[in-house]
Amino acid sequence: MQLKKPISGSLAAATCGLLGALPPAPVVAQEAPDWEIDTSLLYYGEDNGRVKDGSLMVSARRAFDEDRSLSLNLTVDSLTGSTPNGAVPANTVQTFTGPSGGDSYSIAPGEIPLDNTFLDTRVALSANWQQSLGEAMRWNVGLSSSDEYDYLHLGVNARLERDFNLRNTTVFVGAAYAQDDINPVGGTPVGLAPMFGEDDENEDDDDEGRNEKLSKDVMDVLIGVTQVLSRRSLLEVAYSYGKSDGYLTDPYKILSVVDPVTGFPVPGLADEVPYLYLYEKRPDSRAKQSLFAE
């Protein structure tokens, strides 16, 4: 049974947002009348059977004249490997069931509880249009989308750049808005409700609940400046602010309940799951700021 993780969906939202099109390289229409296509392959792997990610990216770019260009990107991502399920290690064997029920896995004493039952494939598509506005200004608009079994991301982004000081300085501002829909495998667990196992009564199991679509809105703004410092160096500084609202919880993560005196897990409420674990619950909104310099 395959469990899907919404992490990579959030990833789509994170990366597609404000990176915009391929940069305005000095391409003149006559030099590149056709589509310029690039492919990249990424392998990311952590040790000890942890997360492994393989990605294939294909991007195509066409310059219509010196001022206008279109770029299209396709990414296919495949995530596998085990990942922590959120519970803490204990001095005893721990048993967990997956959100879809039916799967059950045990973790040896002292080991970090890892869930290795997932395989995730994501397809992401994005398109960007870039156009010059006068001699030293460019704007860029784009659409992004990403789809996997339990996560759908749709977004728009826009950017404006302006050059100053004989093009030694460039200021850019950007904004992105995305709407993500989450449809967890096995229905949506109620936050902070105990994990019961097969007979999980705390799952939203009325017909609406099992197929309940949850969503979140993400809004990002970005402002930055690039400055040529010398013949050989360049500095970029950028600040971004993001606000997410909606369902921000990871439906597949749980919390351990532990006795504060002994450190031992508290007994659970069902036979299949000997100890008490609660489904995670995160707040409804989150604000994020980041400062990047290179």
Add this chain to the structure above:
Amino acid sequence: MRASCLAISLLLFALSTGQAGAAAPTIESAAPAWSLLKSLTGKVVLVDFWASWCGPCLQSFPWMNDLQQKHADEGLVVVAVNLDQEPALAEAFLKKLPAKFRIEYDQSGNIARQFDVQAMPTSFLIDRSGRVRARHAGFKDKYREERERQIQNLLKESPP
């Protein structure tokens, strides 16, 4: 809120000032003191500053070759000043794209400074009496017609 208002207005102010990469064409100013220009008085001179690493320069060469051939009899002289820091790269460029016009080398950038070059490529149109009549920054396909017309107008003027 006041701080963000301040930040936004600072940014808007900054965006509205500052120089763009290209300046408006200069009308009628004396050309810098350059001996080559003095020797070309009576001709219409197109002085183009270029470098081998500049994409639009690659595109402007065939156009300048064309111009030089078409209008040489009428008194047009195209002078392309190369600003490469490594002249060897300029020569490699010229092997790929031979120039049918005069090439000058200005590795130190002195001539470029005298002309106040603000973008790559930049070209200056100098009339028969040695005055700078136009300054063009950048090169795009859509600029060709307009610039060629300007050159033809200057060629119609009689020598001093």
Add this chain to the structure above:
Amino acid sequence: MSRLRSGFLILAILATATLGGCASIGVEPWERNLHARADMQPDQRDAAIDDHIYFSKEASSGGRGFAGGGCGCN
């Protein structure tokens, strides 16, 4: 909210200082041969991959948005 304000203010000051006071920093238009090199161009794919990895390992992302640099032509 005050952290947001100070972050915004810092960047606005940085930006305007760069634009206003630093007109003398930089290079002449004809000195950009090294910036025009292919390996000095911002690579959107590399930036996307880096962001992907940082998000996966550290749940952090954002801030990247390169514009500018390069040969400065046209």
